[in-house]
Amino acid sequence: MNNKISLRAFAFFLLLVIFIILPFVNDSRTLLILLTQIFIFGILAMSYDILLGYTGIVSFGHAMFFGIGAYTTAVMLKQMDHTLLIFVLSIVIGMILAGFISFLVGLLTLRLKSHFFAMLTLAFSGLFLVLAEKWRSVTYGNDGFTFRAPDLFRDRMTFYFFVLASLVVIFLALYRFVNSPTGRILIAVRENEQRTKSLGFNTLHYKVIASVVAGIVASFAGSLYAVSLRFVNTSVMAMDITLDALLMTIIGGVGTLVGPLLGSAVIEYAQHALSGLARDYPIFERWIIFFGILYILAVIFFPKGIIGSLRLLFGKWRGRLKQRKTTGPLPQEKERFE
Amino acid sequence: MELLVNLIINGLATGMLIFLLAAGLTLIFGLMDVLNFAHGGLFVWGAYAGIFTYMLTESFIVGIIGAIVTGALLGLLTEKFIITPVYGNHIQQILITLGLMLVLQELIKVVFGPNGVAVKTPSYLAGSWEIGDVIIIKYRLFIIVIGFVIFGIFQYMLKRTKIGLIVRAGVQDKEMAQALGIHIKRVFLYVFMVGAALAALSGMLMAPYSGVIYAEMGMEYAILGFIVVVIGGMGSFSGSLLAAILVGLAGSFMAYYVPVLSLAVNMILMAIVLIFRPQGLFAMRKERTS
Amino acid sequence: MTTLLTLNEVHTHIGQYHILQGVNFEAKEGQVTVLLGRNGAGKTTTLKTIMGLTPATKGDIAFRSQSIKKSPTYKVAKLGIGYVPENQGIFADLTVEENMKVAMRKEDTATLERQQYVLELFPDLKKFWKKAGGHLSGGQKQMLSMARAFINDSQLILIDEPSKGLAPIVVEKVMEAIVEMKKKTSIVLVEQNFIMASRIGDTYTLIDDGRTVNSGNMQDLIDDEELKRKYLGIG
Numbered sequence: 001m002n003n004k005i006s007l008r009a010f011a012f013f014l015l016l017v018i019f020i021i022l023p024f025v026n027d028s029r030t031l032l033i034l035l036t037q038i039f040i041f042g043i044l045a046m047s048y049d050i051l052l053g054y055t056g057i058v059s060f061g062h063a064m065f066f067g068i069g070a071y072t073t074a075v076m077l078k079q080m081d082h083t084l085l086i087f088v089l090s091i092v093i094g095m096i097l098a099g100f101i102s103f104l105v106g107l108l109t110l111r112l113k114s115h116f117f118a119m120l121t122l123a124f125s126g127l128f129l130v131l132a133e134k135w136r137s138v139t140y141g142n143d144g145f146t147f148r149a150p151d152l153f154r155d156r157m158t159f160y161f162f163v164l165a166s167l168v169v170i171f172l173a174l175y176r177f178v179n180s181p182t183g184r185i186l187i188a189v190r191e192n193e194q195r196t197k198s199l200g201f202n203t204l205h206y207k208v209i210a211s212v213v214a215g216i217v218a219s220f221a222g223s224l225y226a227v228s229l230r231f232v233n234t235s236v237m238a239m240d241i242t243l244d245a246l247l248m249t250i251i252g253g254v255g256t257l258v259g260p261l262l263g264s265a266v267i268e269y270a271q272h273a274l275s276g277l278a279r280d281y282p283i284f285e286r287w288i289i290f291f292g293i294l295y296i297l298a299v300i301f302f303p304k305g306i307i308g309s310l311r312l313l314f315g316k317w318r319g320r321l322k323q324r325k326t327t328g329p330l331p332q333e334k335e336r337f338e
Numbered sequence: 339m340e341l342l343v344n345l346i347i348n349g350l351a352t353g354m355l356i357f358l359l360a361a362g363l364t365l366i367f368g369l370m371d372v373l374n375f376a377h378g379g380l381f382v383w384g385a386y387a388g389i390f391t392y393m394l395t396e397s398f399i400v401g402i403i404g405a406i407v408t409g410a411l412l413g414l415l416t417e418k419f420i421i422t423p424v425y426g427n428h429i430q431q432i433l434i435t436l437g438l439m440l441v442l443q444e445l446i447k448v449v450f451g452p453n454g455v456a457v458k459t460p461s462y463l464a465g466s467w468e469i470g471d472v473i474i475i476k477y478r479l480f481i482i483v484i485g486f487v488i489f490g491i492f493q494y495m496l497k498r499t500k501i502g503l504i505v506r507a508g509v510q511d512k513e514m515a516q517a518l519g520i521h522i523k524r525v526f527l528y529v530f531m532v533g534a535a536l537a538a539l540s541g542m543l544m545a546p547y548s549g550v551i552y553a554e555m556g557m558e559y560a561i562l563g564f565i566v567v568v569i570g571g572m573g574s575f576s577g578s579l580l581a582a583i584l585v586g587l588a589g590s591f592m593a594y595y596v597p598v599l600s601l602a603v604n605m606i607l608m609a610i611v612l613i614f615r616p617q618g619l620f621a622m623r624k625e626r627t628s
Numbered sequence: 629m630t631t632l633l634t635l636n637e638v639h640t641h642i643g644q645y646h647i648l649q650g651v652n653f654e655a656k657e658g659q660v661t662v663l664l665g666r667n668g669a670g671k672t673t674t675l676k677t678i679m680g681l682t683p684a685t686k687g688d689i690a691f692r693s694q695s696i697k698k699s700p701t702y703k704v705a706k707l708g709i710g711y712v713p714e715n716q717g718i719f720a721d722l723t724v725e726e727n728m729k730v731a732m733r734k735e736d737t738a739t740l741e742r743q744q745y746v747l748e749l750f751p752d753l754k755k756f757w758k759k760a761g762g763h764l765s766g767g768q769k770q771m772l773s774m775a776r777a778f779i780n781d782s783q784l785i786l787i788d789e790p791s792k793g794l795a796p797i798v799v800e801k802v803m804e805a806i807v808e809m810k811k812k813t814s815i816v817l818v819e820q821n822f823i824m825a826s827r828i829g830d831t832y833t834l835i836d837d838g839r840t841v842n843s844g845n846m847q848d849l850i851d852d853e854e855l856k857r858k859y860l861g862i863g
Contacts, residue, residue: 058432108613114428115373119564120612123605126561130601239557243440250433286448292441299434300423503730507719514717517679518731518776519705 019164023157033228036160038268039167040224044241045248045260046174047217052246053255054178055210056190058114061121062245064128065102065215067237069094069222074232075138078147087150087227094219102215106208122239129237144233153227163224167261170217174257177213186210190255218245247291250298253305262306267291343472345590351478351547353586354485358540359559360566360578361492362533368509368573370526371428372421375435377537378560379442380416384409384538385551386450389457398460402542409538412442413531421530439557446553454552457545481543488536489579496575505529509573537563565608571618580620629656632692632784632814633678633709639686640670640677647673650687652840653833655784660806660815662829662846664822664860670838671818672714675786678816679711680704691784706733710777710785710813714792716769720762724753724772727761731776739779745812746775749805767798771805778809785809788818803828822862826850834859 023032044066051057072094073087080086109120132139139145153159177183188196189203197203226232235241244267245260252263274287298305304312363377387408392401420438424430458464459477466475496502508515508522516522544559545551562585570581585604592600611619633655640648648670655661663671676682678689680701689697696704705711719727732739747754750771756764764772770790777785787806791799799821806815807828819825825832825846832849834842836859842849849855856862 052429056429058429060436108609112612112616115367115432116568116612116616118375118432119373119568120609122561123565123608127602127605134598243436246433246436286444289441289444289448292437292444296420296434296437296441299430299437303430500729503722503726506726507722507730510719510721511717513681513701514713514719515730516701517681517705517711517713517717519702519733519780520730521700521702 016164016168020161023160029156032156032160034268034272036156036163036228038265039163040221040228041244041248041268042261042264043167043170043224044218044221045245045252045264046171046257047214047221048245049249049254049257049260050174050178050186050210050214050217052249053253053257053259054183054190055186055207056193057110057207057210058118059121059211059214060118060239060242061105061123061125062214062218063237063239063241064125065098065218066222066225066241066245067125067128067132068098068101069219070226070232070236071132071139071222072097072219073223074145074147074226077149077227078145082148082150084150084152087153087223091220091223094223095216098215098219099212102211103208106211107204110207110211111204125237125239125242129234132234132237139232139234142234144231144235146231149227149230159228163228166220166224170220171257171261174213174217178257182206182209187255247295249305250295250303251305253307253309253311254303256305256307256311259305259307266306340472341594343474345594346587347474347478347482349587349590350485350583351481351586352589353583354481355540355544355547356559356562356566356585357485357579357582358488358536358543359563360570360582361488361575362536363563364567364570364573364575364578365505365529366533367567369505369512369529370421370425372425372431373428373435373564374416374421374533375432375560376416376420376438376442377533377563378556378558379439380409380412380534380537380556381541381544381559381563382446382551382553382556383412383442383541384535385541385545385555386446386455388538388542389455389545389551390450392460398463402539405538405542406535409535410531412538413534414527416534417527417530439560443553443556446556452553454550456550457548459546463546477546481547484543488539489576492575562604565604567618568608569611569619571620574618574620577618577620581618629658631655632657633816634690634693635674635678635687636690637687638674638677638684638689640673640682641685642673642682647682647838648677648684649838650840651677651835651838653843655814655816656831657783657814658810659830660810660817660828662825662832663816663818663835664825664832664849665835666859666861667820669835671835672788673838674835675711675713675788675816675818678704678786679709708781708783710780710782712770712773712777712785712787712790714788714818716773718761718764718769718772720760722761723758724761724764725757727772727776728779731779733780738781742779742781743775746778749808750775767794767802770794770798770802774802774805774809778813782813784814784816786816789820790817791819791821791824799824822856822860 019035022035048062051059051062069091073090076086076090076093105121105124109117112120133141153162178186185196185201185206188201189206193203222236225236248263248267249260250263251266252261253259270291271287274290278287302309359377359381363374366372366374384405388401388405391404392398395401416438420434421431424434463477463480466473496506504515504520504525508520508525512522541556544555566578566581566585569584570577570579585607588603588607589600592603631654635651635653638648638651639646651670651674653661653663663674665671673682677684680696680699684697687697688695691704691707691709694707696707699707719730722730728743752768753772753775756768761769761772774785774787774790790802790806794802803824806817809815810828817825817829826849829846832844832846833840834855841859842855
């Protein structure tokens with residue numbers, strides 16, 4: 001066991017070193033931008049995994065927290081000043097806002113059954129999208145606005161390292177979170193909410209915690225995203241963002257944290273590659289179809305995602321058919337019986 | 339007076355279209371416990387398939403039939419290949435039907451092109467009547483009539499026929515229905531197909547009303563459909579009619595008097611209902627059975 | 629007497645739980661077979677397993693020497709097994725009439741004659757013919773559920789704890805009805821109330837911890853104080 005943990009730690013360390021060295025070896029601007037994008041969406045997808053993978057709740061409104069972060073940072077950098085201090089301040093304010101809103105929304109909606117929750121989150125994020133469209137004096141509506149990033153981030157490479165460092169910190173923090181006693185209870189909620197409740201835990205309380213954590217982290221990802229584009233418009237609030245996070249989490253493997261990171265890499269790279277292909281073959285303009293089909297197949301045949309399936313394979317290989325606790329399949333709602 | 343009548347007719351027409359969309363959703367949910375997030379995809383496929391048939395044959399009636407057939411067929415495929423494999427698992431259902439929605443929407447762009455298509459009202463339904471100083475647009479009245487006729491037919495079937503009895507029994511207690519010899523899975527399939535056909539019909543009728551069809555309209559109207567199902571009470575057929583009319587009227591009046599709120603009013607309405615009366619305003623007695 | 633139903637080493641899993649771990653019994657034509665046992669012994673699950681609602685994972689179930697282990701519920705019902713669940717399974721929004729109608733697989737004269745017969749057996753149903761099932765009393769629901777199971781030409785009816793939660797006088801009526809119905813069909817009855825069970829049962833099967841522990845003629849059990857004390861906690 002000890003041996004295994006150090007092996008895993010070693011693998012992470014190795015990957016980290018590779019990503020640190022990479023920009024010096026290959027200074028392709030495209031690659032740098034792509035990797036930055038992968039890291040940012042990796043953070044978003046990990047936050048979504050806290051909900052879907054660890055707590056077993058499907059939210060269709062995750063984009064609203066991403067959007068809150070993106071708009072807070074963009075608006076503050078534009079209207080106040082493009083300094084690093086304002087940037088940091090905007091991240092904090094975005095997170096507080098997102099945390100507060102996810103707390104309120106969670107408290108109101110998490111007591112409902114899964115379909116209602118999914119629908120209500122869809123509606124709430126729809127409201128935020130409308131707000132972003134209508135509050136033109138601040139958001140410039142659908143057209144959006146450009147703004148200047150802090151001077152330090154003018155250099156793509158500095159920003160790349162900042163995002164990479166953020167990713168590592170967030171990953172470690174979330175890893176600790178899901179392995180904490182609270183995280184264990186979230187998993188219990190996913191496995192069987194009724195039983196967790198009857199053991200005396202206030203499951204609503206824990207689900208709200210999960211939703212607040214996920215909201216805060218998503219807002220942070222949104223802040224980074226805005227700075228990476230130096231532009232923001234209503235698309236940061238759109239359903240597509242939620243779908244991306246969902247896709248990355250499912251394809252990478254729910255309830256693993258690493259899976260969503262891998263999922264982010266797969267999806268972002270594929271989008272990049274497919275949109276390149278689209279120049280020659282128009283069918284690839286509709287690349288989202290391929291993802292949609294892939295996603296449907298994944299839900300039916302491959303519900304554990306890449307990481308989950310690999311772990312299962314490893315488990316078999318070691319003659320250990322029993323899965324690790326954190327490698328749960330897509331959460332199942334247990335049928336009730338007497 | 340004129341304004342009031344117009345707003346009401348507007349609201350009723352929109353409400354009827356949403357009702358057709360929501361009727362399928364609510365029946366499918368009530369019977370199968372499946373919330374079909376792909377319902378808007380069936381709606382938009384109905385619109386496109388119907389309108390293209392209409393343009394090809396130059397007959398609006400044939401177009402309507404084309405839409406219904408397309409809807410039923412897509413419903414058949416969806417139930418068999420998408421819903422059945424994940425039956426009984428809510429989370430997988432939510433995820434997979436949303437995925438299907440995505441695919442259906444993008445497929446529209448592949449098959450019919452990515453741009454919106456302008457739609458003309460057939461000549462015999464175009465224009466308007468003037469009664470005193472009130473102008474009534476024919477097509478809107480047509481939609482309202484169709485909506486009430488379909489509601490009437492379904493209400494009759496649900497209340498008076500054996501198949502209606504079976505559906506109502508299945509909504510209340512699936513296990514018992516099976517134990518009485520009812521092949522509930524086949525009933526599921528038929529209801530799903532009928533629901534899909536209604537969604538497709540709704541899309542087809544919406545097309546001349548809004549004048550243009552586009553791939554994203556599916557999701558937009560599906561959200562209205564969800565709102566109606568929630569307000570009306572999931573599984574309640576007549577509840578969805580009342581809720582649809584409510585949503586239609588609220589939208590039409592808000593668009594005129596408080597346009598800023600027109601997009602948000604229905605969402606707010608749904609949020610309030612979900613928080614304070616999650617079973618819906620017009621819910622059935624289902625929960626109190628046992 | 630021919631054997632109608634045979635359960636042979638039946639096992640049932642629900643989720644991760646192994647509920648039935650070897651249930652054996654036979655139900656013979658024209659008899660009332662009573663399943664006895666403590667709460668949670670697996671009696672209800674045994675009935676559900678016969679109906680295919682919680683399918684058996686091992687062993688075999690035969691009805692008229694045809695295996696029904698893998699048959700879906702609706703097919704089991706169509707073969708001629710009626711089911712009266714513990715909660716009666718009345719469709720609350722349907723009237724008494726509609727509840728009967730939804731159960732009818734044919735609407736021929738034989739079915740209508742049977743309907744006539746059950747309505748004489750349970751006059752209350754006729755009285756509340758147009759009333760919603762949800763508004764009936766517990767005893768009326770029990771009667772409706774039994775009538776519904778009887779309306780088709782069922783050769784066997786499974787009845788789960790008909791006396792549960794009913795007033796003694798109503799229990800008496802229900803039991804009389806079962807005795808009456810026995811003239812036309814065979815019955816497998818789950819019953820906690822041993823006095824009732826011993827009065828109307830012909831044979832018994834004792835289930836404990838998901839296993840059949842003993843079977844025989846009812847009279848033998850009535851005389852066997854030891855067995856009663858051990859598995860039923862009476863005597």
